[in-house]
Amino acid sequence: MNLQRPNANDATRTANRSRDVVPMSGLCSRCVDGCTGNCEVFKATFRSRELIYPGPFGEITAGGDKDYPLDYSHLNIQGYAMGAKGLPEGVSASPDTATFPAVDTETEYGWEKKVKMRVPVFTGALGSTEIARKNWEHFAVGAALSGVTLVCGENVCGIDPLLERDSGGKVVSAPDMDRRIEIYRRYHEGYGEILVQMNVEDTRLGAGEYVHKKHGLETIELKWGQGAKCIGGEIKVASLERALQLQERGYLVTPDPSDPMNQAAFKSGALKEFERHSRLGFVSEEGFFNEVKRLRDVGFKRITLKTGAYGLRELAMAIKWGSKAHIDLLTIDGAPGGTGMSPWRMMEEWGMPSLYLHSAAYDFCKHLADKGERVPDIAFAGGFSSEDGVFKALAMGAPFVKAVCMGRALMIPGMVGKNIAKWIEDGKLPKTVSQFGSTPEEIFVCWEEVKKMVGADEMKNIPLGAIGFYSYAQKLKVGLQQLMAGSRNFRVSTVSRKDLMSLTEECTKVTGIPYVMDAYKEEALAVLNS
Template sequence: MNLHRPNANEALGTKNRSRNVAPQSGICSRCIDGCAGNCDLFNATFRGRELLYPQPFGEITAGADKDYPVDYSHLNIMGYAVGAFGVDPDPNVATFPAVDTETSFGFKNRVKMKVPIFTGALGSTDIARKNWEHFAVGAAISGITIVCGENVCGIDPGLELDSSGRVKESPEMRRRVETYRRYHEGYGDIFVQLNVEDTRFGVAEYAIEKLGVETIELKWGQGAKSIGGEIKVDSIERARELKKRGYIVTPDPDNPAVEAAFRDGAVKQFERHSRLGFVDQESFMKEVERLRKLGAKRVTLKTGAYPMRELAMAIRWASDARIDLLTIDGAPGGTGMSPWRMMCEWGIPSIYLHSMAYELCRRLAAKGAYVPDLAFAGGFSTEDHVFKAIALGAPYCKAVCMGRALMIPGMVGKNIQKWLDEGKLPSTVAKYGSTKEEIFVCYEELRAKYGNEVDKMPLGAIGIYSVTEKIRVGLQQLMAGARKWRVDLISRSDLAALTEEAARVTGIPYVMDAYREEALTIIDG
């Protein structure tokens, strides 16, 4: 069974000509001399390395679509007819709207969130930059955390460096922090992420000392790729500027042949890449201590879809350093820009990785050691995903990190505003009304809270709030069905595995074995 077919995908804007395709290679079973396209190989013949990345850059988010042998759909949520945890077992009291969806994380200075979800790292991609106001305001009014990703200062056109090459002022980073803070009400936080270049630029010093940022996130990786972050730029002058700032830029804008190709119009864009990080325990512990001495109230860590060895390093070192939150991001990834085949074919898939994390955390806890709060990431988009992830990782997993699922409503809301201004609402939206008050079901709810201030909020933010509300209420319903009225009461016993392979991977009982002993006791009693 082929789990993912290469050589043609909507993410790349490519497709096979033939109805019949060789499963492993993805090449048409009959490749005709004279074919006018449009598979990957056809396009790569004249566009080369451009076919590594989803297209068009800056206008899309892309998510890998490989179908793994086991995923979260192979778990089902248990519902019960007896018991009530966290509330009196009274039908007049134990209603689903009474379910408390708040969560918190942290070692000493804990962060509360109204819903156990937060955004993935929104860094230096055009998608994040162009939509930041929608994302940040939406997260703030929803009472959830937002992560400002890597390289934001490093690519800022207005970046000012001091004589030591460290950030003196970054208008873009300042804008991002202040936009979130404008509506922040004590729930959630803004994380500023560090990679190799960010550390060299002194981003943490600037964010903490100049902007008052309280949480710094160290980045080991993500589920989308096993290399550093990338963006594309259209200008050769901009490419040279980023190269001078210390980034890897390909093709080399200073190469005369590349300059000629750009002048000819063949090379249309340049890629800016971050460097790979290399971790060791001593350096990690020193960096955590350095950030705390700078004034960071919280230090978190994000790691990617690496094998169990690196996962163990992340968990154990996070324990030793008293890290406030460890986000574990599984494959396949979603991204503003990552190599497409890498996204599809590298790394440990989410459910496997998260099952490993639970096993390692339980082993650490058995030794009496501190287990850091966890967040699971990698392909989540709905309320049942949130329940399943928290249950699979219970009691260690406190929240779910979502990438594209919290970006999409920001972009949709932004576009609804554009369509309203142009008087060109698509039928999919117009069927609900012709004003923002009619279209957005939560608009008047927000007006009741914020008054006329709601009219100043970008509609993408209203979109994120609406989706967060959908997840919150859906989660309340699932939790009430499982008779759990607080997030911290969700447990692994609230799941059943639908296949024996899923049971073996996760350690969750196979559905035919779940509660079997209790059932037989009732029958035999």
């Protein structure tokens, strides 16, 4: 069975001419001399390296679509006809008390100084990609209103056109980072937080020191990797001057903008953009501990770590070293991942898929816990978009997993809300939206909720993308409440691996979750034999 066919995908804006395609190569079964395209080989013939990336940059997000042998759809959620775990102290379980709106979806993470969230989800790293920059107001206000953590990704200081550095190359002014932090804090009410991610270039720039000194930020995130790729972050740059500026700041920029050959190609119009890349990190146990200590000495109260779809060795390192360093949250991001810009074939073909990676993570966490070692709070990431996925992730990793990191799924409502505002302004609401009304008050179910939170006078300052984000977060919350109530869990902390069943024996082998025909079999026989 073919799991992923190369050479044509909407992400790269390509398609096969033939209806019949060779599964492994993705080439048409009959390749015609004179074909006008538009498979990837055809297009790469003249656009070359441009075909490595999804596009157009700044206008899309992309997610890998390889159909792995196992994923979270191979798990189903248990439901029970009796019981209620996690009701408030003193409340006895009954049909009048154990209602789904009574389910508490709050969660918290942190080694000592905890951060509470109203819903057990938070954003993926929204960093230097154009899609994150231009939609930041919608994402940030939405996350603050929803009471969830917002992750400001890598390279935000480094690519700021208005960045100012001292004689040692350290940040002294980064207006875009200032803007991002201030927007989130404007509507933050004690739930969730904004944390900033650091990579090699951010560390060299002193981005961590800057955000702590200027903004008093309490949490910083070290980045080892992500699910979408096993190299550093990337953006595209549409001007020669900007490419040279980023190269001067120490970034790897390709093709080399200082090369006269590439400058000539750009000026002729053949070369339309440059790529800014981050460097590969090199982790070691001593280096990791030293960096955690350094950041604590800077003044950060919490240190988190994001790691990607690496193999078992790196996974074990992240969990074990995170435990020894008392990190506050470890986010484990599985393949294929989502992105604003990552190499497309890398997204499709590298790394441990989420279910396999998360199963191993649970095993490793349990291994440490069984030895009496405390495990850092864990978040799972990699392909989640709905409340059932959140429930499954919490249950799969229980009791270690506290939340789910959602990348593209939490970005979409921000973009949709923003576009609704534009369509209203232009008088061009599509029927998919206009069927519900013609004004924001009519279109957004949660409009009045947000108005109650911020006040009627403040609503004019709330971007519609933020209301979209909040609306989607509420959908996740209510859907999760229903699933939790059905499995008789009235707090996130009571969700357990017993609340899942595997639909295939292969899934049981990988996850350790009982096969559907074996789950609760002993309890069933006890009833029959009573």
